[in-house]
Amino acid sequence: GEDVEQSLFLSVREGDSSVINCTYTDSSSTYLYWYKQEPGAGLQLLTYIFSNMDMKQDQRLTVLLNKKDKHLSLRIADTQTGDSAIYFCATLKGAGSYQLTFGKGTKLSVIP
């Protein structure tokens, strides 16, 4: 299977919470990331978590990491239409490597 897997689409209503999931295979991943890409734009670093953490919260964003299951999730509270974008999960290998491995992205559509 793929090194980093994400579901391709997610649709939520404005004001609801969105949860985007990601699974990865490399147990030596040290940092795990969430990027956001709007149409025609580059990737924006939203947040990232170090592998020895379970959770990280940053305003409306909550990242959960289950290292045992190699599962990463991004929760967006009070989802707004401006959150509509493609969200990429990415992992970084062990110390000394700066190469990111990306999933194929989850397209989040927010219904007004």
Place this chain on the structure above:
Amino acid sequence: DAGITQSPRHKVTETGTPVTLRCHQTENHRYMYWYRQDPGHGLRLIHYSYGVKDTDKGEVSDGYSVSRSKTEDFLLTLESATSSQTSVYFCAISGTSAKAYEQYFGPGTRLTVT
């Protein structure tokens, strides 16, 4: 905006012609990267640089070369463009020590090889 520009932003070229894409940063960051983004593949690393004149291959380096003669510029060259190199190319940068693990991306270059 992480102080990264890419040029050109759009280019159409013919098969067999050489093409050079430029990434320029104003952050004085040590690390620079070239990725390509294709439907169904996400982003894949082509080459990266860990200092002036220090470069290494990524996952999909065949058909590409890079050069870095100054900290601020990282060039990606397609020696003889092929249709399979039609893609969106992104440059990224990251710093040192605590910021080494934060990669920031440029706006991208859309390349079409006809």
